[in-house]
Structures are given as structure tokens and as C-alpha cells.
Amino acid sequence: MNIKQATTINEVIQLLDEIIEESISEQSAVGLFTMLYREVTVKIKEGIQIGSFQNGERMEKLDVIFANRYLKAYYQYKAKEKASECWEFSFQQAETFWPIVVQHLLLGINAHVNLDLGIASAEVSTVENIKDLESDFNQINIILSNLVEHVEKCLIKIWPTLTIILKLTGKIDNFFIDFSMKTARDGAWKFANEFVTTPEEQREDCTQKRDKRIAEIARLVSNPGYFVSAVFKFIRLFERGDVAQKIMNLKIIEEKKPECVVI
DSSP, rough: OOOOOOHHHHHHHHHHHHHHHHHHHTOOHHHHHHHHHHHHHHHHHHHHHHOOOOHHHHHHHHHHHHHHHHHHHHHHHHHTTTHHHHHHHHHHHHTTSOOOOOHHHHHHHHHHHIIIIHHHHHHHTTTTGGGGGGHHHHHHHHHHHHHHHHHHHHHHHOHHHHHHHEEEEHHHHHHHHTTTTHHHHHHHHHHHHHHTTGGGOOOOHHHHHHHHHHHHHHHHOOOOOOHHHHHHHHHHHHHOEEEEEEEHHHHHHHHHHTTTOOO
């Protein structure tokens, strides 16, 4: 299979649209994260156009390198080639029944932020100037965090009784705090600063070691303990609509804020 890569942010959006359409056609849960990521990319593009970032040209370059890591992993998996371990696990989970929508989103975010974002940030920087990127780096994470929080709030509105139970036990707070965007952001930024100082000949080994650690987090997202897993399974049994409908519902959520639809 041809591994498609983008050269501009418009091409990123176009290729993400292709994956979303393919996911809808194949009833693949891969499209859930891809839809969320598409919205992040659109908002980054809008931010570049209105001057929200310190360096728009650098931001587009970062966005393309960042996206191409996801695109490469996706096409490798589709071709039954070895993708990075954390992406491989995320794609495998997309083929199973039990993960709920939020878990699919977190699995994608885990791989893309905790592994890919740090590498992409280092690749558009040098040891001398990576500090200049921090503000724009944080802006990407704010965009992503706001979108994820909105989806989580919609889930809470859909399942108010279960939310009360989870909050009383402290379990839902622990689950999302353990995988908070702040934790992911801080870890990715630390990794970016480490990776930018790594000699070229050692970067592949560094990437593989980081990949294994992020794959362990993915397994925790997939299996967050007996109680939370049992509740998620209960939610999953009563989720409405097929995968294609859930993908489109995520699009509706972003287009019609602050309304929520059943996912």
C-alpha cells in the first residue's frame, strides 16, 4: 500500500478526510480519533490564518510533520506492516467491540501526543531555539484539550446516573486525571527537549524506547481497572448507533457546540 504523506496543512486535512470516509465505509473505529484530529487540524489552520501562533510558518511545518507520523502509522497498519507499538495497539483496539468512544479518543491522543508530538517538535527545532516553540506547542495542546473536554462533558450529560456513581467512588476522576492532557503535554514537551539533544544515529533507539513506554499507557487506557472497565462495558452495551453514526456524531458535536448528541 502507498503510504500517503502531506506537504501542506490543506493536504493533511484532505488525507484525514479520506481516512474518515474509509472508516465510515468500513465501520472502523479508527475514524473516531481521526475525526477529532481533523477538527484539531482545522483549528490550527484557522489559528495560523489569524495570527494566533508566534510563528505561523513554523507551525504549519510542525503540523505537517506531526500529521505525517499518524498517516504513516495508519497506512503501515492497513498494509499489515509494523507500525509503532502504541499506534499498533490503538488500531487493534479499533477492531474490537468493547472500547467506548472516549477510550478510542484517548488511545489516539496517547500515541499522537506522547510519542509523535515530541518528535515532531524536535524536528522543527534545534537545541538552541526549541524554547521558542513552547508557547505554540502549548497552544496545540489547549486546542486538543478543549475538544476532548467537550466530548467528555457530552458523555456525562448522556449518562448522568453513571457519572454520579463514578464520582461518588472517585473512579471517573482518577481515570481522566491519570490521563489528563496536562500530564500528556508536560511529558511530550520534556521528551521533545530530550529528543532534540539526541544524536541522529541514536534517535531510532530513543524513539523505540519511548514507544514502548507509551504503549504501556495505552494498555492502561484500554484496561483501567476492574470497576471502571465494568462500568465502561455497561456504557458500551447501551451506546447508540453504529461506528459510522458515532463518527458523524463527533462531527456534529464540534459543529454545534455546546449541544451534545448521543454517542
